[in-house]
Structure formats: structure tokens, C-alpha cells
Amino acid sequence: MVVCRELDRALxxxxxxxxxxxxxxxxxVGSFIDLRVDDAVAPHYRDPFVVYxxxxxxxxxxxxxxxxxxxxxNKGRSVPFNGPVELNVVPWVAGDLGTTIGTATGAALAFQQxxxxxxxxxxxxDGTANRGDLHEALNLAACWRLPIVYICQHNGWAISQAxxxxxxxxxVGRASGYGIPGACVDxxxxxxxxxxxxxxxxxxxxxxxxSLIEARTWRWRGHWAADDExxxxxxxxxxxxxxPLDLYAYRLLEGSTCDLSALERxxxxxEAEVRAAMERAxxxxxAGASELGLEDVYA
Amino acid sequence: xxxxxxxxxTQTEAILDAIASEMRHDERVFYIGxxxxxxxxxxxxxxxxLAEFGPRRIREAPISESAMVxxxxxxxxxxxxxxxxxxxxxxxxxxxxxxxxxxxxxxxxTGGVARVPLVIRTRVGDGPYGGHPQDYSAWFAHxxxxxxxxxxxxxDARGLMLAALRDANPVLYFExxxxxxxxxxxxxxxxxxxxxxxxxxxxxxxxxxxTVAAVGSMVRASLRAAEMLETDDALEVEVIDLRSLRPLDTxxxxxxxxxxxxxxxxxxxxxxxxxxxxxxxxxxxxxPEALRAPAVRLGTAPVPTPSGKVRPHALPNAERIAAxxxxxxxxx
Numbered sequence: 001m002v003v004c005r006e007l008d009r010a011l012x013x014x015x016x017x018x019x020x021x022x023x024x025x026x027x028x029v030g031s032f033i034d035l036r037v038d039d040a041v042a043p044h045y046r047d048p049f050v051v052y053x054x055x056x057x058x059x060x061x062x063x064x065x066x067x068x069x070x071x072x073x074n075k076g077r078s079v080p081f082n083g084p085v086e087l088n089v090v091p092w093v094a095g096d097l098g099t100t101i102g103t104a105t106g107a108a109l110a111f112q113q114x115x116x117x118x119x120x121x122x123x124x125x126d127g128t129a130n131r132g133d134l135h136e137a138l139n140l141a142a143c144w145r146l147p148i149v150y151i152c153q154h155n156g157w158a159i160s161q162a163x164x165x166x167x168x169x170x171x172v173g174r175a176s177g178y179g180i181p182g183a184c185v186d187x188x189x190x191x192x193x194x195x196x197x198x199x200x201x202x203x204x205x206x207x208x209x210x211s212l213i214e215a216r217t218w219r220w221r222g223h224w225a226a227d228d229e230x231x232x233x234x235x236x237x238x239x240x241x242x243x244p245l246d247l248y249a250y251r252l253l254e255g256s257t258c259d260l261s262a263l264e265r266x267x268x269x270x271e272a273e274v275r276a277a278m279e280r281a282x283x284x285x286x287a288g289a290s291e292l293g294l295e296d297v298y299a
Numbered sequence: 300x301x302x303x304x305x306x307x308x309t310q311t312e313a314i315l316d317a318i319a320s321e322m323r324h325d326e327r328v329f330y331i332g333x334x335x336x337x338x339x340x341x342x343x344x345x346x347x348x349l350a351e352f353g354p355r356r357i358r359e360a361p362i363s364e365s366a367m368v369x370x371x372x373x374x375x376x377x378x379x380x381x382x383x384x385x386x387x388x389x390x391x392x393x394x395x396x397x398x399x400x401x402x403x404x405x406x407x408x409t410g411g412v413a414r415v416p417l418v419i420r421t422r423v424g425d426g427p428y429g430g431h432p433q434d435y436s437a438w439f440a441h442x443x444x445x446x447x448x449x450x451x452x453x454x455d456a457r458g459l460m461l462a463a464l465r466d467a468n469p470v471l472y473f474e475x476x477x478x479x480x481x482x483x484x485x486x487x488x489x490x491x492x493x494x495x496x497x498x499x500x501x502x503x504x505x506x507x508x509x510t511v512a513a514v515g516s517m518v519r520a521s522l523r524a525a526e527m528l529e530t531d532d533a534l535e536v537e538v539i540d541l542r543s544l545r546p547l548d549t550x551x552x553x554x555x556x557x558x559x560x561x562x563x564x565x566x567x568x569x570x571x572x573x574x575x576x577x578x579x580x581x582x583x584x585x586x587p588e589a590l591r592a593p594a595v596r597l598g599t600a601p602v603p604t605p606s607g608k609v610r611p612h613a614l615p616n617a618e619r620i621a622a623x624x625x626x627x628x629x630x631x
Contacts, residue, residue, distance in 0.1 A: 040377060078408035085412040090373065093408035094400035102366055102397055106373015113329060113355070113379050133396075136366035143361055296411030297403075297443045299467035 001025040001190060001245050002266055004050040006274045007059065011049075014278060015066050016226035021047035023188075023220035026244030027153045030193025031123050031215070035201070040111070042090035042104030042122035044153050045081045045097075052083035059273065063281035075296075076287020090122070098124070098131030101150070105137045108148035108204075119147040119204040121197065127158025129171045138178045138212065145209035149200040152212070154187065155219035156238070160231040172214035180210050187215030188244040191251070217244075307483040310474065311343055313453040314420075316488075317460035318382065322352055325380060328464060329356040331367050332384030332420075341386040342422065342479050364393035368419065372402050372469075375417045380464065387431035388423035388473065402469040403444025417469045418460075423449075424516055424567040425604075425614055426476025432604040434568040436473045436514075440544035440577070446497055447544040449473040451518035454486045455496065455542060462497045470497070475515035475567070498546035502555075506537035509624050510555040512578050514541050514566035517597075521565060523617035524624065532630055544574050549581035556582050560591035561627050565615050570598035595623045 004025040011018045021028060024046065032041050032051045043051040049062045057073070065072030065080035074082040081092035090104050104122035111118040124134065129152050141148050152171040156163050175182025181203070185196040193215055200211035218241045222229045252258050308316065322328045330348060332340070336359045339346040349357045360367045364385055371381040385391050391398070398419070405413040423434040439447045446468055450456035456474070463470035503518055504525055513521040518540040525536035537555055541548065556562050562582055564575030575596040582594065597620060600613040 075410040093404040096400045099401045102369015103373035106370035107377045109370050110374040110377035110379045136363035140366045296407050299406050299414045
């Protein structure tokens with residue numbers, strides 16, 4: 001979570017059009033941290049990088065994508081949410097929302113076809129939850145009992161609109177319409193997220209089909225880094241929304257799992273790691289004509 | 300002595316033979332669609348597949364084209380080789396986001412790494428039952444990253460399906476509905492020469508006076524027109540079956556027009572923004588001096604393809620192709 005936050009802050013500083021994740025780290029990390037490397041993951045566009053990092057991607061090459069560098073895994077071509085394909089991450093290749101819910105469902109279908117016990121975990125925003133893609137996918141995955149867990153990373157906002165303007169009922173309530181388990185969890189509590197996801201993953205791995213989880217969190221910052229958020233000046237943060245990093249840190253300290261100096265050391269090490277990655281990325285050559293890649297259109 | 304196996308097949312039987320034979324030796328190939336199981340498919344298009352391969356590989360899906368195509372793309376990314384059947388081309392717009400924003404982008408946008416070996420099978424145009432006639436095939440030929448094919452005879456129907464199933468890219472396979480149950484033709488079953496055909500046009504009939512570049516059902520209509528023109532007007536019409544809308548074999552047409560000096564294009568989809576326009580543009584770029592008369596583009600009248608007794612007035616046919624050729628050579 002510390003890596004997620006520090007890298008995100010650095011990326012926001014370097015690129016005003018990056019989409020900040022601050023405040024939502026527990027949902028991102030808790031959703032994916034316990035999976036096997038051969039499982040598939042389909043993270044939401046709001047910071048997929050920490051998920052790539054969990055699986056072994058190079059931080060500086062991820063950062064290079066955000067800076068439009070040739071060294072990015074996408075060779076500077078796509079919206080910068082990609083990473084190495086071989087890490088079993090469903091790629092994000094267009095600016096549209098909801099299509100990765102479909103392709104993630106396909107990863108689960110591939111696992112069912114091959115007869116393995118691999119699973120897929122897919123996160124998406126509360127704005128994306130209103131794409132027909134989610135409804136079609138939930139129904140199809142339920143009909144075929146696909147090994148997938150759908151997680152709505154509910155941060156309360158779709159760009160400038162508050163959730164009450166676009167969600168009728170609740171996202172988790174939609175699970176019952178498709179006859180699958182639904183669970184709501186505090187998306188700022190990483191242990192609660194892990195626990196809820198683990199149950200759904202176990203179910204999927206055992207061949208008992210998909211689940212839908214709604215993780216409630218809050219978008220602390222603008223839709224993009226330079227967003228002045230004039231549209232929500234009058235909006236109060238909801239009560240009880242805690243900083244997921246603080247919440248987890250208190251718990252570690254209370255449980256004497258570690259002491260304050262150990263936590264501070266983690267922060268310092270991560271800051272240094274992020275700084276080095278950003279410097280290396282910034283120094284790399286920009287993507288340009290040589291990345292146009294006419295030969296890369298067809299395999 | 301080598302013996303060559305062959306069989307008489309309709310277009311539909313030829314496509315089914317290709318799918319079944321590929322499924323027999325490649326466990327990764329499976330099928331998604333509506334009514335593809337017990338019913339045997341729209342227009343008998345999947346007859347026998349469920350009995351041979353079972354419900355795990357012949358999957359009946361909810362009526363959710365976007366989820367079907369999305370799931371197939373995902374399965375392809377993770378090592379499978381799915382075929383998605385969209386029963387009729389009119390339903391394809393429901394899957395447009397997946398077909399345009401995902402399937403063709405994945406390889407390029409991941410730096411040339413991700414692969415999407417996927418076949419989308421659908422049916423377009425006029426047909427024996429009259430329904431769902433809209434032909435949207437040309438839309439997809441606009442998009443880098445997609446391949447688009449349309450057969451005009453049973454042996455190409457088989458060969459193009461085999462080629463599509465062995466391709467590493469998303470291939471849209473459009474069946475001309477009017478040819479689905481057209482008379483059987485002899486199909487060579489041993490010949491793998493068909494595998495090179497995506498992107499390669501076929502000389503359907505040689506001729507010295509006029510080039511007709513045709514797609515799908517209009518190849519047959521063009522051949523009929525050529526026979527009429529030979530008998531009635533002593534004209535030699537060359538007919539080129541484009542077979543693939545993307546990649547488009549413009550070289551074959553240019554070569555032909557250099558000899559004939561006259562060009563007619565014809566397809567069931569509309570003229571404006573159609574493949575015929577692309578063919579004419581290629582000739583205008585490569586050899587404008589070869590054209591001894593203005594090129595002529597034929598297609599469905601610029602109306603939403605109508606039903607019933609109005610439809611024949613909208614569609615191109617052999618008579619209209621022949622009339623266009625006569626005008627072109629000054630015989631009318």
C-alpha cells in the first residue's frame with residue numbers, strides 16, 4: 001500500500017493527467033495480493049501498477065509509460081495502464097470502460113476450458129458498474145459457473161458525478177439478480193478486503209462460480225491529477241472514511257507486529273525506490289516515430 | 300499414386316467441415332453462440348457439432364453479444380482459440396466495443412506481445428428466409444488489427460475458415476446468406492493451399508474487356524452476368540473474387556485493370572464508403588492512365604436494406620451488373 005501511494009503521488013506530480021489512487025489503496029492491494037501467479041488479474045485503470053509490481057514488473061518501465069517513453073511496456077502506444085503481458089494481467093488497451101470486464105470473464109472461461117483451478121479477479125469502478133458489460137458478464141459467468149470474482153472499487157465518484165446520480169439501488173444488490181453471492185466490504189480495510197476476496201476466490205477455485213463484491217472506499221483527489229474538483233467543493237467526505245494506510249499501520253502497531261521505526265523505514269525505502277524509478281524513467285528517451293510499429297498491428 | 304480426397308458440399312457444409320476438422324486436432328478450439336446446440340444452429344450452421352464435441356466445446360450463450368465476444372477475446376488472450384458465432388450480422392453492433400476497442404488493439408497496444416487468435420462468424424445479406432439482411436462487413440475493413448473475409452464458393456468457405464482458425468489475429472468471417480444452401484460444389488479436402496488465402500483475391504473467370512471485382516454473393520451474380528454478356532454481346536468479362544476485405548488484394552485488381560481498361564465493383568453492402576470505393580481508389584492511385592472509361596461502383600441502394608417484395612429493387616444482381624458493363628463499353 002505504501003508503494004501504491006508513493007508511486008501514485010510521484011506519477012501525479014510528473015503527469016497532470018494521471019488518475020490518482022490515493023485513498024483507495026486497500027481495495028487495490030487487498031483484491032489481488034493473495035492470488036497465485038498463474039491466476040489472472042484485471043485491475044481497474046485507477047492504478048493497475050501496484051498489481052503489476054506484485055507480479056514482478058519493473059517500476060521504472062511502468063513509470064516510463066506514464067511519461068510517454070519508448071521504454072514503456074506499451075512502447076508509448078496505449079493509455080498507460082499496461083505492463084508485461086506474460087504476468088497474466090488482462091491488458092488495458094483503450095479508453096473505454098467495461099470491456100475489460102468482458103475480457104476478464106474470458107480469462108476465467110479459458111481456465112474452465114483448460115480444466116485448471118486457476119481463477120480471475122476483476123476490479124472496476126462504480127461508474128463502470130453501469131455499463132451493460134457488467135450485467136452481461138455477471139449473467140454469462142453465472143450461467144457457466146466461471147471461476148471469477150468481480151469487485152466494484154466503489155469510490156463514490158464518476159469523474160464529476162456523485163454516485164447517487166448514477167447508481168440506483170446498490171452495486172452489490174445486483175448479485176442477487178444473477179443468483180450469485182454478493183458481499184459488501186469496507187474498502188479501506190485491507191484485511192477485510194483480503195478476507196472477503198479470499199472467500200470468493202476459494203469458491204471460484206472450487207468450481208462453484210462467480211461472486212460480486214462491493215468495496216466501499218472514497219476518491220480523495222480529482223479524477224485526474226490536475227483536476228481542480230470545482231464540482232464538489234460543497235461535498236463533505238463521508239463519515240468514517242479512514243486513511244487505509246493509517247488504519248493498517250495502527251493495527252500493526254497495536255498488535256505489536258512491528259514498531260513505528262520499522263514503518264518509517266518502509267516509507268523511506270519506498271520513497272527512495274520510487275525516486276530512483278522516476279529518475280530513470282524521466283531520463284529515458286521519449287517514444288516517437290520508431291515506436292509507430294506498423295509491423296506490430298498483426299501478430 | 301496420390302489420391303486426393305474431395306467431396307460435394309454446400310457453403311454451410313464446407314464451413315462445418317473446416318470447424319469440425321480443426322476441433323478434432325486442436326483442443327483449444329471451441330465454439331460460442333446462440334442456438335448452436337440442440338437446434339443445430341441458425342440456418343443449420345452448427346449441425347452435428349454438439350453431438351461430436353459436447354457442451355463444453357459447443358457453448359450456448361445468453362443473448363449477450365458483447366459478453367460473448369469479450370469472453371472470447373479474453374479466452375484467446377489466455378491460450379484458447381475460440382469461435383464466436385453472432386447468428387446474424389445485424390446483431391454485431393451489440394458487440395462493437397469489444398470488436399473495435401479491444402480485439403484489434405490488443406496486439407499493437409501491448410507493444411506487439413498479446414495475441415488474440417479469434418474467429419467471429421456471422422451471416423449477412425439477402426437469404427433464403429428473408430430475415431436480417433443488413434450487410435455491415437465494410438465497417439470492419441476500416442480497422443487496423445482486424446482481418447475480414449467473405450467466401451463466394453464452398454471450397455473457399457472451407458479454406459478461409461481453416462485459415463481463420465489458424466490465424467494469430469482476430470478474423471471476422473462473413474457468410475453470404477444467399478449462398479448458405481446454394482448448390483453443392485466439389486471441395487478438395489487434402490489441399491492446404493487454401494491456408495494462404497486471407498488477403499489474396501481469386502481470378503474467378505478470365506476475360507479481356509472488363510474487370511468486375513466482386514464480393515461474396517455478387518461473385519456468383521457477376522459470373523452469371525459474364526455468361527450473359529458473352530452470349531449476347533460477345534464481351535469477355537474478367538471476374539475477380541476479392542475474398543478478403545482486409546487485407547484487400549488491390550494488386551490483383553490493378554493488374555487486371557491494366558489489361559482490361561475498365562472496372563466495375565459490386566457487393567451487397569452499400570456503395571458509399573464501401574469496399575468498391577477502396578478498390579477504385581487503389582486503381583486511381585496505381586494506374587489512372589489504364590482506365591479507358593470511368594469506374595462503376597454497384598451495391599445495395601442507399602436505403603436500409605428493405606424486406607419482402609421491396610428488397611429485390613434495392614439489391615444488385617446479374618442483370619444490373621450486365622447493364623453496367625454494357626454502359627461501360629458503350630453497348631447500351
